[in-house]
C-alpha cells in the first residue's frame with residue numbers, strides 16, 4: 012500500500028484541498044497523509060479568508076513526516092506563496108520521493124486566487140521536479156506563458172512544447188473547455204501521448220476535481236501502475252465520483268464529488284446476504300395469487316415490454332419487478348446508453364457474454380433433451396443453436412479484431428455462477444424449473460432493449476446498442492414465455508414454488524452479469540480477455556444480435 016503525502020491547503024466543507032486529497036488517496040488504495048500549507052475559509056461558493064502559518068511551521072510539519080515515514084508518492088496542491096514554494100522545494104530536494112505529482116493550483120473554480128500572482132514564476136520552476144504536472148486549461152496558459160487555449164488541440168500544442176522544454180510530463184485536462192468529451196492526456200517530454208476520454212457529466216458538482224484527480228493519480232503511480240493504467244484508473248473513478256456528487260447535497264454552490272461512491276458500490280456488490288429470503292416464495296403455489304403479486308406487474312413497477320403469456324408469467328414478472336427495475340436503473344446500463352462505459356469494461360462484458368452464451372446454449376440443449384412435446388423440442392434445440400451462433404458471432408465480429416491469437420478467456424465468478432446455476436437447474440431439477448431459470452435471459456434482455464433511446468451515430472456503442480433492437484428477439488421471448496406458462500400450469504404446487512425461486516435467482520444473476528463489468532479494473536480486464544475489443548463490428552460479420560434467442564427468431568417464425 013503506497014504511503015502518499017498531500018501538501019495542500021484546507022477546505023472546511025471537505026470538497027477540495029487536503030480533505031479531497033485524503034479521500035482520494037484512500038479511494039485509490041493508498042495510505043494518506045497531510046501537511047497543511049494554508050488554512051482557507053471557503054465553502055462551495057468561494058473563498059472568504061486565507062490564513063498562512065509561518066513557513067517555519069510548514070517545514071516542521073514536512074520534517075516530522077519525512078523523518079519518520081518513507082514516502083512512496085507526494086502530491087502538491089495549493090502552495091499559495093513563493094515562500095511556501097521555496098520551503099517545499101528545499102524539502103523535496105532533500106527527501107526526493109519517487110513520485111511527485113504537482114497540481115499547480117492557482118485559481119479556484121469560484122474564481123478566487125489561491126496563488127499570489129508574484130509566485131507564478133516560482134511555480135513554473137518548481138514544476139521541474141515533478142513526475143507529472145496536472146494544470147487545468149487556465150493554469151496551463153499561465154505555466155506556458157500563452158493565451159488561454161480555446162480548443163483541445165491548442166492546449167495539447169502548448170503542453171507539448173512546454174513538456175519538451177521543461178523535461179517533465181504534463182496532463183492536459185479539458186474539463187474547462189466546452190467539449191462533450193472530457194479528455195485527460197498524458198504528454199511525456201519525448202512526445203508520447205496517452206489520452207483517456209470520458210463523457211462530460213452535466214453537473215455543478217466539480218469543486219475539487221483537480222485536487223482529486225492529482226491525488227488519485229499520485230496514489231496509483233505509487234502503487235506501481237504505469238502512467239496509462241494510473242490515468243485510466245483515476246479518470247474512471249473520478250467520473251463516477253462526479254456523477255454522484257450532486258446526490259450528496261453538500262452546499263448550494265459548486266458542490267463536492269462523491270469520493271466514496273465506488274468503494275460503497277463495490278462493498279454492496281460483495282455482500283453475502285442471500286438473494287432470496289426464505290419467506291419470499293410460499294412452499295406451495297396452488298394459484299398465481301399465492302405469490303402475493305396479484306397486481307401482476309402493473310402497479311407502479313415497470314410493465315413488461317414483452318407481455319406475459321398468462322397468469323403464471325404475469326405473477327412471476329410482478330415477483331421479480333424490483334430486480335428488473337434495478338437492471339434498468341443500473342450504472343452499467345446507464346453508462347452503456349450515455350457512452351461513458353469505459354472501453355475496458357465494455358470489452359470485459361463482451362468476453363463474458365461469449366462465455367455465458369456457451370453455457371446458456373448447453374442449458375437450452377438440456378431442456379431440449381428433457382422435452383417430449385415436439386414443438387418444445389424444436390424450440391429449445393433451435394434456441395441452443397441460436398446461442399452458439401451468437402457466441403461464434405461475438406468472436407468473429409466483436410472480439411476478433413486483433414490479429415494476435417487470443418488466449419482462452421476465463422469466466423468471471425459471476426459468469427461461472429450464472430452458467431453453473433443454469434446448467435445444474437436445467438439438468439437436475441424438474442423441467443419447469445429449468446425453463447423458469449432460462450427465461451430471464453430472454454425477458455429481461457428484451458426489457459433493456461425496449462427501453463433504449465435512440466443514440467447518435469457517433470455514439471461509442473451505437474453499433475452494439477443496435478443489437479438489442481432485433482424484433483426477432485421479441486418473438487423468441489414470447490415463445491419462451493408461452494413455454495413457461497404451460498409448464499407452470501401443468502406443474503405441481505411444490506415444483507411451481509421451486510420454479511419461482513429459480514426465476515428470481517436468474518433475474519438476480521442477470522443484474523450481477525450486467526454490473527460485473529463495472530467491478531473490473533482496466534489492468535484486470537485486459538489480463539482476462541487478452542485481446543483488443545472493437546466497439547464496432549468487424550467487416551464480414553452480419554448478424555445484428557448478441558443473444559441466444561435472437562438467432563432463433565428467423566427459424567421459428
Ligand SMILES: Nc1ncnc2c1ncn2[C@@H]1O[C@H](COP(=O)(O)OP(=O)(O)O)[C@@H](O)[C@H]1O
Nearest residue numbers: 147184186187193195210211212217220221224
Ligand atoms: N463535468 C465533468 N464531467 C466529467 N469529468 C469532469 C468534469 N469536470 C471535471 N472532470 C474531471 O475532473 C478532472 C479535473 O477537472 P478540471 O476542471 O480540469 O480541473 P481543476 O479542478 O483543476 O480545474 C478533469 O480532467 C476530468 O477528468
Ligand SMILES: Cc1ncc(COP(=O)(O)O)c(N)n1
Nearest residue numbers: 020021027028119120218219
Ligand atoms: C485548498 C484548496 N485547494 C485547491 C482548490 C481548488 O479546487 P477547485 O478548483 O476545484 O475549487 C481549492 N478550492 N481549495
